[in-house]
Amino acid sequence: MSAVVDTHGHGHAGHDHGHGHHGPYGGIMRWITTTNHKDIGTLYLWFSFIMFSVGGTMALVIRAELFEPGLQIVNPDFFNQMTTMHGLIMVFGAIMPVFVGFANWQIPMMIGAPDMAFARLNNWSFWLLPFAATLLILSFFMPGGAPGVGWTMYSPLTVQMGIGMDFTIFAVHLLGMSSILGSINIITTILNMRAPGMTLMRMPLFVWTWLITAYLLVAAMPVLAGAVTMTLTDRHFGTSFFNAAGGGDPVLYQHIFWFFGHPEVYIIALPGFGVISQVIPAFSRKPLFGYASMVYATSAIAILSFIVWAHHMYTVGMPVTGQLFFMYATILIAVPTGVKVFNWVTTMWKGSLSFETPMLFACGFLFMFTLGGFTGLVLALVPIDIQLHDTYYVVAHFHYVMVAGALFAAFAGVYFWIPKWTGRMYNETLGKIHFWATLIFFNMIFFVQHFLGMAGMPRRIPDYPLMFETWNKISTIGAFGMGLAQVLFFYIVLDTIRNGKPAPQLPWEGADSLEWTHLPTPVPYHTFETQPTIR
């Protein structure tokens, strides 16, 4: 059964297209000066794809070096730079911006607003990003190269690095500023610009998850900015916040970083949860099961995320009481997360299911993210974590959350909304090939890394004993396969834009949010200039 239904000719009350409004500027000036939420959403999406490609290439360098024991391709210092930049670029340059792209495109359309609350600020939030990315990349060309400190930028290594570290610190400042400004914009838009009748508890769950994520960003990003600012003053202005030689405490940095870092995990995951909460009901042809409990579970996850940070640092020598507190608090997060997984599965239960590409990615997300969450529980247990800390088990765990969680959700979102964005349908066969290739190669890369970690292989090393060779070979082959699958994704997107068949207004018969029911496909440049009323 196909979810594709032809609704050409349906009435669509409340929209306002084609009545003489000015369009965008032509050429490059359109993109530089735009204040249109759809244009800025598109900019975010393409920017994140470019950064995804750069970060992915770095991952391939890492995996190529690890194909066999010994040093083959890069020296250890450059290897450390690769792991650092891969992490920073993927977290701040790829995964976060892709969901801001979704937010820009979808939130105004989903709540019946004409645009974001602060349209010029929105433009600035985006255009900070290319400058931050340039600073990050430029750090490779500085004396001493890019910092090789890991994406966590732990002290005292950061104090010892060359000038590339300063470039990275300023890049993090710019990225943080962009995120905070974007979050202020999103919260203000959602709180103040909803159409009449669009009460908070009637908002699509994607909007809810972004509202909560934006609050997390406002609270967490300034803490990271503070931490790297203190690192900067330790490096150049004679302070000793984290420098033990001057009476500072390197462990303090870890506490401050992870006070940001754990909410950051949910900043990345929650918008993905929102996308999945739109996709699963649409392809199950049922309303989302337990809407209110989903909202409360998301809020509970967000609150709990601020009291679990030290589970990343069980091995620094904290008191047992501290370890127990953070262990129990971390385990507690499994409850609201379990509520969400239960609700997604129950939405599918007895639904009229069909498995187009967005639903395939949503199902892949359900299985793989749950596995990542489960290994998170394993790592939450102090006695086990002390064995597995800084091993490949941790690498496997967080890639199940970041890639199979957030990235799969992003792919589900792109396939789900691309008909609305472009007015054209993607090639379903190619989409399915992309899904299966990504799923299989992803597991080839990361499932075997659980075994490596349990056997004791440390993370962030360019060389390893012979006993780890087989699983590393499989992991590297998987990495190149997954890279190729993403080339296919790029082709699918281009093919959709250029050659895709025209999409109907409602290509997914189970979708029921405003962008599907009230707006034509493709959406006009300006939407909801006349406020719709939601009944």
Add this chain to the structure above:
Amino acid sequence: MSKNARTALILASIAAAFFVGIIAKYWLLR
């Protein structure tokens, strides 16, 4: 002042308080 500007100012103040607060805490209260 518009409702949007008021909301934005409150949120920006929260962000600024977290940024300045975390540095001040470890600078002044050591």
